[in-house]
Amino acid sequence: MRKFIITGNMVADPDMKISTSGITVTKFNVANNDKKDNVLFIPCVCFKKTAENVAKYCTKGSKVLVDGEFSTYEYEKDGSTRYGYEIVANRVEFLSTKADKQVDQEPQDGQPISGEPF
Numbered sequence: 001m002r003k004f005i006i007t008g009n010m011v012a013d014p015d016m017k018i019s020t021s022g023i024t025v026t027k028f029n030v031a032n033n034d035k036k037d038n039v040l041f042i043p044c045v046c047f048k049k050t051a052e053n054v055a056k057y058c059t060k061g062s063k064v065l066v067d068g069e070f071s072t073y074e075y076e077k078d079g080s081t082r083y084g085y086e087i088v089a090n091r092v093e094f095l096s097t098k099a100d101k102q103v104d105q106e107p108q109d110g111q112p113i114s115g116e117p118f
Contacts, residue, residue, distance in 0.1 A: 001069065002069050002070040002071075003067075003068075003069060003070075004066075004067075004068055004069060004070045004087050005065070005066070005067045006030060006032050006040075006042055006065070006066050006087070007030075007032065007063065007064070007065045007066075007095065008030040008031050008032035008033070008040075008042070008063070008064065008066075009030065009031050009061050009062065009063050009064075010028055010029070010030060010031075010058055010059065010060055010061060010062045010064060011028075011029040011030065011031050011041060011060065012028070012029065012060050013028075013058075013059050013060050014026045014027070014028040014054050014055045014058055014059075015027045015028065015055075016051060016052070016054075016055035023047055023048060024047065024048055024049075024051040024052050024055075025045065025046075025047055025051055026045070026046050026047075026050075026051035026052075026054045026055045027043070027044070027045050027086075028043075028044050028045075028054065028058070029041050029042065029043050029044065030042045030044055030064060030066055042066075042086075042087055043084075043085070043086040043087070044066050044068070044086060044087045044088075044089050044092075045086050045087070045088055045089065046068075046088070046089040046092060050089060050090075050091070050092055053092070054089075054092050057094055058092075058094065061096075062094065062095075062096050063094075063095035063096040064092055064093065064094060064095055064096075065092070065093040065095060066087055066089050066091075066092055067089065067090055067091040067092075067093070068087045068088050068089035068090045068091070069087070069088050069090070070085065070087060071085065071086055071087070071088045072084070072085045073085070073086070
C-alpha cells in the first residue's frame with residue numbers, strides 16, 4: 001500500500017465531471033509548502049460522493065487534508081511514453097470552505113455586526 005496524507009491549499013477550483021459510466025470524478029491540485037518555502041504541487045482525484053462534496057464546498061485557496069493512495073500511470077504524447085502520478089483520495093477533509101472566504105464586513109455607523117456581542 002502506498003498511503004499518502006497531505007495538507008495544503010487548492011491551486012484552482014476543483015474540476016468535476018461525470019464519467020461515461022455515470023461516476024462523478026473531481027480532479028484538483030494541492031499546493032503544500034514546507035518551512036523553507038519549497039512548494040509541492042500534488043495532483044489529486046476523487047470519486048462519487050467525495051467528488052461531489054469537494055466540488056460543492058471547495059474553491060481555489062481552500063485548505064484541505066487529502067488522505068489517499070499514491071498512484072502512477074503512463075500515457076502517450078507526441079509519440080513517446082510519459083509517466084504521471086496522482087493521489088487517489090479516499091478522504092478529503094475541509095479545513096476551510098467557501099464560507100470561510102467571505103470578507104468580514106465592517107460595521108457601519110458604530111453598529112455591531114449581527115451575532116457579535118456589544
